[in-house]
Amino acid sequence: MSVEVAGMGRAKSGGPLKLAVPRGALFEGTLDALDAAGIDTSQARGESRALIFEGEEITLVTMRPSDVPTYVEAGAADVGITGKDVLLEQSDRMVYELLDLGYGRCRMVLAGRKGDKRLGESERRLGTMRIATKYPRVAQRHFEATGHQVEVIEVKGSVELAPLVGLADGIVDLVATGRTLEENDLEVREEIVECTARFVANRVAHKLRAGEVDDLTARLREVAVG
Amino acid sequence: MGPVIHPIPPGSRDILPDEMLELRRLNAALIEVFEGYGYGEVATPTIEYDEVLARGDGRTSESAYRLLDERGDLLALRSDMTVPIARLVASRYATSEPPLRLCYLANAFRAVRPQRGQRREFSQAGVELIGAEAPQGTAEVVEVLQAALDAAGLERAVIGLGDADLFRQLLGEIGVAGEALDSVLERLATHDMVGLEAELSAVEGVSEEQCATCVALSQLRGGREVLEEARAMGGAAVERATARIGNTFEALEARGAAGRIQIDLGLLRDLGYYSGAILEVYDPAVGYVLGGGGRYDGLLKRFGVDLPAAGFALYVERVHVAQMGEESRGGEES
Numbered sequence: 001m002s003v004e005v006a007g008m009g010r011a012k013s014g015g016p017l018k019l020a021v022p023r024g025a026l027f028e029g030t031l032d033a034l035d036a037a038g039i040d041t042s043q044a045r046g047e048s049r050a051l052i053f054e055g056e057e058i059t060l061v062t063m064r065p066s067d068v069p070t071y072v073e074a075g076a077a078d079v080g081i082t083g084k085d086v087l088l089e090q091s092d093r094m095v096y097e098l099l100d101l102g103y104g105r106c107r108m109v110l111a112g113r114k115g116d117k118r119l120g121e122s123e124r125r126l127g128t129m130r131i132a133t134k135y136p137r138v139a140q141r142h143f144e145a146t147g148h149q150v151e152v153i154e155v156k157g158s159v160e161l162a163p164l165v166g167l168a169d170g171i172v173d174l175v176a177t178g179r180t181l182e183e184n185d186l187e188v189r190e191e192i193v194e195c196t197a198r199f200v201a202n203r204v205a206h207k208l209r210a211g212e213v214d215d216l217t218a219r220l221r222e223v224a225v226g
Numbered sequence: 227m228g229p230v231i232h233p234i235p236p237g238s239r240d241i242l243p244d245e246m247l248e249l250r251r252l253n254a255a256l257i258e259v260f261e262g263y264g265y266g267e268v269a270t271p272t273i274e275y276d277e278v279l280a281r282g283d284g285r286t287s288e289s290a291y292r293l294l295d296e297r298g299d300l301l302a303l304r305s306d307m308t309v310p311i312a313r314l315v316a317s318r319y320a321t322s323e324p325p326l327r328l329c330y331l332a333n334a335f336r337a338v339r340p341q342r343g344q345r346r347e348f349s350q351a352g353v354e355l356i357g358a359e360a361p362q363g364t365a366e367v368v369e370v371l372q373a374a375l376d377a378a379g380l381e382r383a384v385i386g387l388g389d390a391d392l393f394r395q396l397l398g399e400i401g402v403a404g405e406a407l408d409s410v411l412e413r414l415a416t417h418d419m420v421g422l423e424a425e426l427s428a429v430e431g432v433s434e435e436q437c438a439t440c441v442a443l444s445q446l447r448g449g450r451e452v453l454e455e456a457r458a459m460g461g462a463a464v465e466r467a468t469a470r471i472g473n474t475f476e477a478l479e480a481r482g483a484a485g486r487i488q489i490d491l492g493l494l495r496d497l498g499y500y501s502g503a504i505l506e507v508y509d510p511a512v513g514y515v516l517g518g519g520g521r522y523d524g525l526l527k528r529f530g531v532d533l534p535a536a537g538f539a540l541y542v543e544r545v546h547v548a549q550m551g552e553e554s555r556g557g558e559e560s
Contacts (some may be wrong), residue, residue, distance in 0.1 A: 014510055075513015092339055094514075096417035170450060198420065201331070203515065204508045207386055211446050 014214075017058050017212050020072055020080030023066035025176070027101040027199050030081050034060075035195075036223035037216070056068040057217070069093035069200070079213060084195035085174050089135045096206050098217050099199035102225030108138060111181055112170040113163050119170045119189065123148065128141035132162030133172040142172070142192045160184040236553065237338040237346030245546075249349075252546055254333050255377040256351045260329035263370045265353045268328050270310040276302035281528050282309030282499060290337035303335040308499070308522065308537060311354045316529035324357020324533055331542075345543065352539030356372040356526065359534045360470065364521055365477035367536045371505070371519070372483050374389045378545050380552060383485045383516065386447070388493025389471055390520060395463035396443070400436045402429050414444055417496045444492035448474060452489050467491070474503055499525045505538055511551030516544045 021030055021044065031041040032222055043053040044060050056108045061077050066089075068082035073093045080095075085108055087097060097114040110131070123129050128149040133139045136154045143150040153168055155161075160180060162168040174195065175181060175188065208215050235239070241249065257267060272340055279302050289498040290300035299488050304310050307330050319326055331351045338344040351374070355367050368385060375383045391412055397407055406429050413422040419441060425486055426437040439459050448454045452466045453475075471489055504520035519538025526533045 024256070063434075073513070094416075096419070097421065098417075098419050100420045202513050202556060204510070204513050205509050207490065208384055208510050210488075214445065 014209075015059075016055060017079060017209060017216065018061055018077045019058050019216075020068045020077035020082070021060045021062045022068055022080075022082050022197075023062050023063055024111040025161055026065060026081070026083060026104045027147050028060075029197060033081075033101055033103060033220065033223055034063050037219040044078070066090070069095050070088070072200050072202050075202045078203045078209060079199065079216065081197055081199055083174075083195075085135065085196050086202070087198060088138050088193065088195075094203060096203060097198050097200050097211075098206075099220055099224060101197040101199055101209050101220060104197040105194065106176040106196075107188075107194050108172065108192040109188045110142075110170055110172050110192060111175070111186045112189050114164075114187045115183050118163075122169045128168060130168040131170055131172055133224070134159060135172055135174075138192070139172040151169065160186060167217035233348060235345055237385070240346075242261045244461065248549075249542065249546060251474065252378060252542060252549065253349075253351060256374050256542075257329065257331060259373045259377045260351075260353050260370065263327070263366075263373070264355075265327040265329035265355075265370070268305070268311065268330055269332065270313065270330075271312055272306075272333070273301045274310060274313070276300040278313055279304060279309055279385045282312065282525065289335070291335055293436040305336050305557060306334050306539065307332050307348060307350055307352060308354065308492070308525070308539070311537075312525050312529050312535070315356050315533075316526060316531045318383070319356075320531060325363070326356040327353070328356070329542075349542040350517075350539040350544050351545075352517070352537055354537035356535045357533045357538070358538070360502055360521060360523075360536075361473040361477040363534065363536050364474045365481055367519065367538055368474075368478055368505065369481050369483040371507070371517075371538050371540075372486055374540065375486065375507070378540075378549060380509050380516075380545070380548055382511070382552065383486060383507060383509040383548070384488050386490040386493050386508065387471060387487050388490045388506075389467040390495065390500040390502060390504045392463060392467035392491060393444075393464070395442070396440065396461060398461050399461060400440075401431045402426070411494070417444070417492065419444070430503065447488055447490040447492060450489065452491065456491055470502060495520065507540065508539075509548040509552070511555060512544065514544065516548060517541055 031045060032042050039058050040055055044062065051062050063071065065082045066086050068080040069086060069090045070076040071096045072080040083104060117131055128151050130151045130153060131139055132153045132155050134155065136152045139152050159173045162171055164184060183189065194207045199217065201213055241497060276289060279289055289305050291303040294299050295301055311328055331346050333349050335347050338346050353367060353370055356362050358366065371385060393411060397410060402410055413425055419479050423437060423441055425439060426432055442461060443456060446456055453472050454462055456468050475484060478487060491506055493506060499522045500520045501523045502521040506518045509514040509516055517538060517540035521536045523534040525534055
């Protein structure tokens with residue numbers, strides 16, 4: 001038995017902390033926040049198509065935002081950054097949500113075609129609304145909580161298409177500037193929840209690498225957008 | 227021609243000889259440790275009456291599988307071994323002189339969410355020490371757990387030690403009650419710090435400072451020094467909880483069994499019957515918890531015998547995964 005007692009939770013074990021970094025819309029903001037917190041991200045900013053960027057203190061592992069909870073829950077990444085929208089949709093993933101980083105702000109909304117009464121009409125006359133979304137669980141929970149019956153249709157690509165061609169009466173989707181809605185002649189009918197980037201940790205890493213996780217949390221808290 | 231596939235339910239599995247051999251060795255090593263400490267192995271029925279199991283805790287350790295027998299009685303599959311052993315002690319050892327030392331190696335059953343690789347049926351190895359109070363009873367159980375981890379070859383494994391009553395009492399002290407209390411405890415159990423801050427600051431009468439104290443307390447984990455850090459934050463609930471943890475820690479040191487302990491004030495297990503000390507087991511080779519336990523001084527009373535109790539259970543399959551992880555690490559380093 002050679003486990004040290006004092007500050008054991010702070011022992012460095014297993015090399016640099018692995019941080020899951022979301023590619024896509026949150027990528028730039030995440031690298032900026034990491035830079036501000038004193039973590040070198042220059043390799044990840046290059047043209048490289050590599051997925052892993054090893055650093056002295058922290059190794060960046062880049063992936064789709066929706067994969068971040070999967071990697072962090074399993075401990076394949078010790079900590080990670082992803083959107084609250086992803087965490088809400090995958091709320092059964094056991095990850096610790098430690099910090100609201102404040103950037104990547106956008107809204108999860110219910111939207112329908114401009115001037116179109118179909119959402120209300122379908123609910124009144126057919127008893128249910130057809131809602132297309134990439135966030136079936138968030139949508140289902142929201143409509144259950146607000147007392148509406150809906151038929152949730154999960155789509156993978158551009159959700160805006162669904163009401164335009166009659167697949168659905170409305171959509172639940174993430175809106176940052178509202179331009180995509182505007183361009184597709186859609187309008188916001190209801191706001192469901194506001195989402196920002198969040199810092200998450202694996203349950204075991206949070207215990208066994210407490211010092212490093214706390215240190216990174218404190219540094220990110222400093223630079224979080226209030 | 228391919229094989230004929232006769233499906234088995236998701237979350238269940240077959241075990242073939244190579245794995246079985248390793249599992250049997252692991253199980254034998256664990257039982258040998260338990261018996262070495264004077265814990266006698268018991269077995270209980272896989273299926274029991276639902277109303278008997280539900281006495282343990284209606285809400286959280288509720289059975290996921292129920293069936294009717296030929297007489298129409300409602301039966302249930304156990305979700306852990308602690309409740310069946312409480313039942314067994316109350317009915318078979320009611321007049322025995324405590325303490326009682328029992329251990330088990332048994333399968334238990336829980337509901338699974340689809341496509342998550344979760345097990346519907348899993349194997350647990352654990353001990354129950356009935357009739358021994360804190361802190362000595364708790365310390366004995368931790369000592370056995372430490373020896374079990376040694377026997378499994380998990381030299382880097384860590385045992386988290388927390389207190390189940392800390393936040394319930396602290397939140398009561400600052401006036402969080404009813405639905406708000408449940409919802410704040412839920413945030414603490416899932417370690418949703420962003421949600422915790424939001425929920426707490428929304429409760430009327432909770433100051434910004436009290437809110438910050440709760441968040442900071444739940445993040446305190448490490449060696450003995452965290453007890454001092456916690457005490458500095460003040461409050462009667464904190465004082466009591468840190469005293470309980472401190473006593474347990476001292477009892478462990480006296481037994482030479484404090485080496486793997488990480489004191490963790492944020493530890494909160496979701497099984498409703500815990501009181502006082504709670505335990506969780508981690509190994510750096512795997513990202514999930516290997517087992518847990520603690521004190522459940524009120525559980526036996528629900529079966530008509532008022533005895534303090536403590537115990538732990540290791541998830542055998544997870545310990546096996548950790549063993550392999552540690553072995554391959556050893557290979558890389560040498």
